Amino acid sequence: xxRVTQPEKLLSVFKGAPVELKCNxxxxxxxxxxxxxxxxxxxLQLLLRHISRxxxxxxxxxxxxxxxxxxxxxxxxxxxxxxxxxCALNSLQGAQKLVFGQGTRLTINP
Amino acid sequence: ETGVTQTPRHLVMGMTNKKSLKxxxxxxxxxxxxxxxxxKKPLELMFVYSLExxxxxxxxxxxxxxxxxxxxxxxxxxxxxxxxxxxxxxxASSKGDRGNTEAFFGQGTRLTVV
Numbered sequence: 001x002x003r004v005t006q007p008e009k010l011l012s013v014f015k016g017a018p019v020e021l022k023c024n025x026x027x028x029x030x031x032x033x034x035x036x037x038x039x040x041x042x043x044l045q046l047l048l049r050h051i052s053r054x055x056x057x058x059x060x061x062x063x064x065x066x067x068x069x070x071x072x073x074x075x076x077x078x079x080x081x082x083x084x085x086x087c088a089l090n091s092l093q094g095a096q097k098l099v100f101g102q103g104t105r106l107t108i109n110p
Numbered sequence: 111e112t113g114v115t116q117t118p119r120h121l122v123m124g125m126t127n128k129k130s131l132k133x134x135x136x137x138x139x140x141x142x143x144x145x146x147x148x149x150k151k152p153l154e155l156m157f158v159y160s161l162e163x164x165x166x167x168x169x170x171x172x173x174x175x176x177x178x179x180x181x182x183x184x185x186x187x188x189x190x191x192x193x194x195x196x197x198x199x200x201x202a203s204s205k206g207d208r209g210n211t212e213a214f215f216g217q218g219t220r221l222t223v224v
Contacts, residue, residue, distance in 0.1 A: 004152075032211060044200065044215040086153065090211050096141050096204065097166055098213055102152035 002027045004089050004101035012107045013077050021072040021104050023061075023087030031089050033063055033070040036100070038084040047072075047085070057081070077108045113137040116201050116216035123191065124224055131186040131219045133201030141206035142184040143213065144176060148197035159184060160206055191223045 003026040013019055025031060033050040048056045050063040050070060061072045070087060087101040114135045123129050133142065144156040158166035159178040173195075175187040184201055198220050202213040 034212075036213075043217045044202075046212045049212070096158055096160060096206055096211060097155065098143065098202075098204075098211070099155055100145075100153035 002031075002089050002091065002097060002099045004087050004099055006085075006087055006101035006104050008104045009102065010105050010107070012109060014109050015079055016076050019072075019074045019077045019081065019106065019108075021085050021087075021106065023070045023072065023101060025068050025070065025087075025089050027068075027089060027091070029091055031063075031091065033061070034088040034090070034098075035059070035061055035070075035072050036086040036088055038086070040083070044086070079108045079110060082106060082108045114201060114203055114214050114216040116199075116219050118219060119217065120220045120222075122222045122224060123188065125191060125193075127191075128187070128189045130188065131199055131201075131221075133184040133186075133203075133216055135182055135201075135203040135214070137203060137214060139203035139205050139214070140181055141204045142178060142181075143202040143204075144184065144186055145200040145202065146197050147200055147218070153200070157186075188221075191221075193223050196221055196223045 005024045035047040036044050037047040038044045059074045061070050063070050084103050084105050086103045090098045117132045141160045143158050146154045155168050156170045157176045162178045173190050177185040198218045200218045201216040204211050204213045
């Protein structure tokens with residue numbers, strides 16, 4: 001079974017400080033990992049995916065298969081980063097089944 | 111607008127009512143999803159349709175009945191719901207191709223069961 005765990009429901013950091021949102025997954029097959037973000041009063045949208053290896057809005061995430069983790073990082077937080085962040089896993093085999101973690105609410109303090 | 115539209119945005123219904131939620135996308139996607147988002151639980155995958163066939167039914171009670179008449183439309187028919195079914199119901203769609211699985215979400219329907 002696919003499972004995604006985000007251990008922190010809430011995370012608060014000061015502007016300019018580094019940010020790390022944790023994500024661990026459980027899946028026996030080949031996973032495709034994503035981070036989705038939901039800003040206030042906006043719909044859920046894709047932030048980045050592990051396959052593309054991009055940096056989006058200063059955020060990066062590296063898939064660590066040994067630790068089954070996909071933590072989201074940003075070296076210098078900005079106030080506009082305040083949002084709800086969801087880690088998600090999809091299978092690269094079989095039918096599509098995008099499963100989400102519980103989400104982490106990130107607050108950036110001025 | 112990202113192209114996934116859900117109606118209605120808000121719905122209040124009694125436990126004996128029958129209602130339907132509608133989702134529409136014109137992005138050319140082949141896969142559509144229903145998720146439930148409630149305050150105390152993570153986003154719960156309910157149903158997945160791929161090429162109009164249901165490929166996932168995540169142990170959802172039968173009082174929720176999905177329908178996918180074509181690749182652009184997805185419905186969730188509701189019947190004799192319980193108060194604990196009150197939640198935000200999100201629809202999403204994706205191309206469904208390997209390596210091209212970005213999901214686009216609607217704004218959701220806020221359902222209240224009284």
